[in-house]
Amino acid sequence: MNAPVLVTDALLRKSLAAVRSLGAKGIPVYAADSTRxxxxxxxxxxxxxxxxxxPSEQPEDYAAWLVETAARMPGLVLLPMDEATVGITIAERERLAALSARFLQPDAEPFRRAADKYETVRAARELGMETPFTWMPQDEKELAAIAASEAFPLVIKPRHSSGSRGIRFVHNAEALGTAYREAAAGGPPPMIQQYIPPGERLDAAILVDAQGRLAASFVQREVRHYPADIGPSTVQESIAMPELAEQAAALLAKLGWRGIAEAEWMRDPRDGRLKLMEINPRYWNSLHLAIQSGVDFPYLHYRLSLGERVEPVTSYRIGQVTRNLLPGDLLRAISTGAWRGLDPPLLGKGGRPVEDDMLSWRDPMAAAGFGLACARYALDAGMWRKMFKR
Known part of the structure; x- marks a missing residue:
């Protein structure tokens, strides 16, 4: 009999992709969230x-709930989908393991470093990878030196964030000092990066087994985004770029990684070179594309969590396209006024395979669940921010 699975963060479309993948194989999958x-x-x-x-607002309560759930369901496989739930699972590793819960996650230190954008840049630079110029000022003197560098425009970024949240753009020395002090006053000191104009974005997803061996890899190109310039992708396409997967695997190996992660690059339009931007130490929201292309990360992750050995999956269908019409791609069209001449079209396939990552005649009630969530939380900004994570 298949072991049951708990998939967290059920509001997110990556969690829907995981439940559809596992449930279609006869595996009993339970979906958890702070809303029904x-x-x-x-x-x-x-x-x-x-x-x-x-999990973010009540981490101690969530940890207790997770342990209680594992106690009620012996042999439960845990598939935490977002950063907060991954972190809590790692923190509760010993108590969960004592209850016979199964999961494949990194240790606390690799997770901490991968979740920290500055630590990610440092590790990448040590491997000779290109990144935006990055600073972590320790005092006012170092901040003044950055201001005098004439490297503007600059970007002030939280070291821990998802998507474009918390990012501030500055164009001169005076603005840098003011914006940096404001950002630092609201939490941990942020980092400063040289601004790269919007360019092609590529992502490499990697799954590593408990022994540190590569279990699966996948590369995608982000086609459209919302917000249009700096937001998460709303349309994605599978591409062949094994060298990018190799770089992601090398970076994660340096961190001592286990489990799932995704690394993001952007092509600098000034020199045409790819620059590593960050690691997502968790599943990514466009997971559906990898599954449709032939890399079933949730199922492979499930098997590895049970201690099984899997043959590495590194080849997949190229040119597969997925779209998040509701709400991402539709909101992009509304905000930009671009409704026609899109490739792929806002509606329809346009001559190549396109699948929506939520809307499906084979599973129509998922869209009904989305509609109920929109009606229930229409005025809840926190819920909408959660849906627009990468």
Whole structure:
């Protein structure tokens, strides 16, 4: 009999992709979130909806709930989907393991370094990878030196964030000092990077087994985004770029990684070179594309969590396209006014294979769950921010 699985963060479309993948194989999958109104929970492939505390706002309560859930479901496989739930699973590793819960996650230190954008840049530079010029000023003197470098425009970034949240753009020395002090006053000191104009964005997803061996890799190109310039992707395409997967694997190996992660690059339009931007130490929201292209990360992750050995999956269908019409691509069209002449079109396939990562005649109730979530949380900015994570 297949071991049951707990998939967290059911509001997110990556969680829906994971539940559909596992449930279609006859694996009992339970979806958890702090709300019952989620696309994942309404999927026909979901065996049950679980209501949890909010992992970011109530981490101690969530940890207790997770341990209690594992105690009620012996042999449960844990598939945490987002950064907060991954971090709590890692922190509770010993208690969960004592309850016979199974999971494949990195140790605390590799997770901390991968989640820290500055530590990621440092590790990448040590491997000879190109990144934006990055500074971490320790005092006002170092901040003044950056201001005098004439490297503007600059970007002030939180060391821990997702997507474009918390980012500030500055164009002169006076603005840098003011914006940096404001950002530092609101939390941990941020980092400063040289601004790279918007360019092609590429992502490499990697799954590493418990012994540090590569289990799967996949590379995609981001086609459209919302917000249009700096937001998460709303349309993605699978591409062949094994050298990027190799770089991602090397970077994660340097960190001592285990489990799933995704690395992001952007092509600098000034010199045409790819620059590593960050690591997402978790599943990414466009997971559906990898599954549709032939790299079933959730199922491979499930098998590895059970201690099975899998043959590495590094080849897949090229040119596969997925789209997030609701709400991402539709909001992009509304905000930019670009409704026609899109490739692929906003609606339809346009001559090549395109699949929506939520809308499906084979699983229509997921869209109903999304609609209920929108109605219930229409005025809740926090819920909308969560849906627009990378």
């Amino acid at each position: 109104f989620t696309p994942t929970g309404f999927s026909k492939h979901c065996a049950g909806r679980l209501l949890s505390p909010h």
